[in-house]
Amino acid sequence: MIEIVDSSDTGRTGVHAIGGWGWVYYRERYDTGVWKERGYTLRLMEDGRQIAYTEALCKQNEWEESARRDLDGIEPWLRTLRVLRGGPRAAGVERLRDGIDTARRAGEELVDVDAWGTSLDTWLGEFADALRSSATSEEMSAATTRSGQLHYGTLARLVIERLESDIRRSQLVALAAAPDPATHPIPARWELPRPEFFSGHAEDAKWLAPYVMRHLLEGWRAAQEMKGHLLVAAQAAGVTKTEMHTTTGLARTTIDRLLTQS
Structure with a gap:
């Protein structure tokens, strides 16, 4: 209570x-x-x-x-x-979306730095700092050229891709945690x-x-998009098509189609 x-x-x-x-x-x-x-x-x-x-x-x-x-x-x-x-241990979808907006804006503002090597003034430096602070070490490494130059457009794209994936995962978790709305x-x-x-x-x-x-509908869509990959992984793990049919309720023809397409 x-x-x-x-x-x-x-x-x-x-x-x-x-x-x-x-x-x-x-x-x-x-x-x-x-x-x-x-x-x-x-x-x-x-x-x-x-x-x-x-x-x-x-x-x-x-x-x-x-x-x-x-x-x-x-x-x-x-x-x-x-x-x-969001809560004590989770960022929450809204904070993740704010992170996407920040990364997208930073990538747009820093385009001249990537193209022409424009120096970072106070204004651009704030965007660069915000983008770097939101990136993982792997993303920083992937966005750095062989000459050691950090490409901010690439870094922004990598950060956005990760945060969008985190949102989809959060929506899946939210769907799994939801009670029956009926x-x-x-x-x-x-x-x-x-x-x-x-x-x-x-x-x-x-x-x-x-x-x-x-958000729950977005989670449901993400789950639907995973069906084929889950079936392929299940087959690789030794789950039979009969078990797949019994567990998921999918028709055998649907299972065959998803396995072929995935």
Whole structure:
């Protein structure tokens, strides 16, 4: 059970929810004013990092029961959310995507350095430092020419390829960790984390359910793309086609086609 704590409990670790009953602030579309009504807010946290957010309007004697339903509904999805949003031991898909954006921008900014040997000024040096710090030693070595010159475009491409592979792997893990959405649907009013002083319109909220489902569909696609390679590896390991059919449910003709194509 996810515990609800007061916002003053700043040292709390592990999974918990910061929340309470009070004023809920919001804006109406086409209205410049900020409105408020009584209700509660919940910030789902893990080790000081916000994972998700929700709020609802209600009476004071109703908020704890309603908040508990919200938390009970999201709890089966915690493992998937850790993979996608990041946690103590994982970067999270969003951080990986930020890394891709940084590497892509650096490669674009440093193109003249590769082509003409332009010296690194303060501006270009920041991009070069960011790109080098995100690269592995193997990537640095592969992007270095025989003359010892680091080719930043090559390095950016290698970093992006690795991070894109990490995203696909994370989406596969998220899919494997997800509960059956037929029996445990994500409660519709949970959102991606909001800034602490969010004052936008309710329509501007970024909803959690479609965000998660898009990533799970990406994971499903990645799993489908691996089918042929898995079957080839299974065959090489001595698994018979009959076992493949029984285990996967794939038709024997499909197994034969995937083995041939892979």
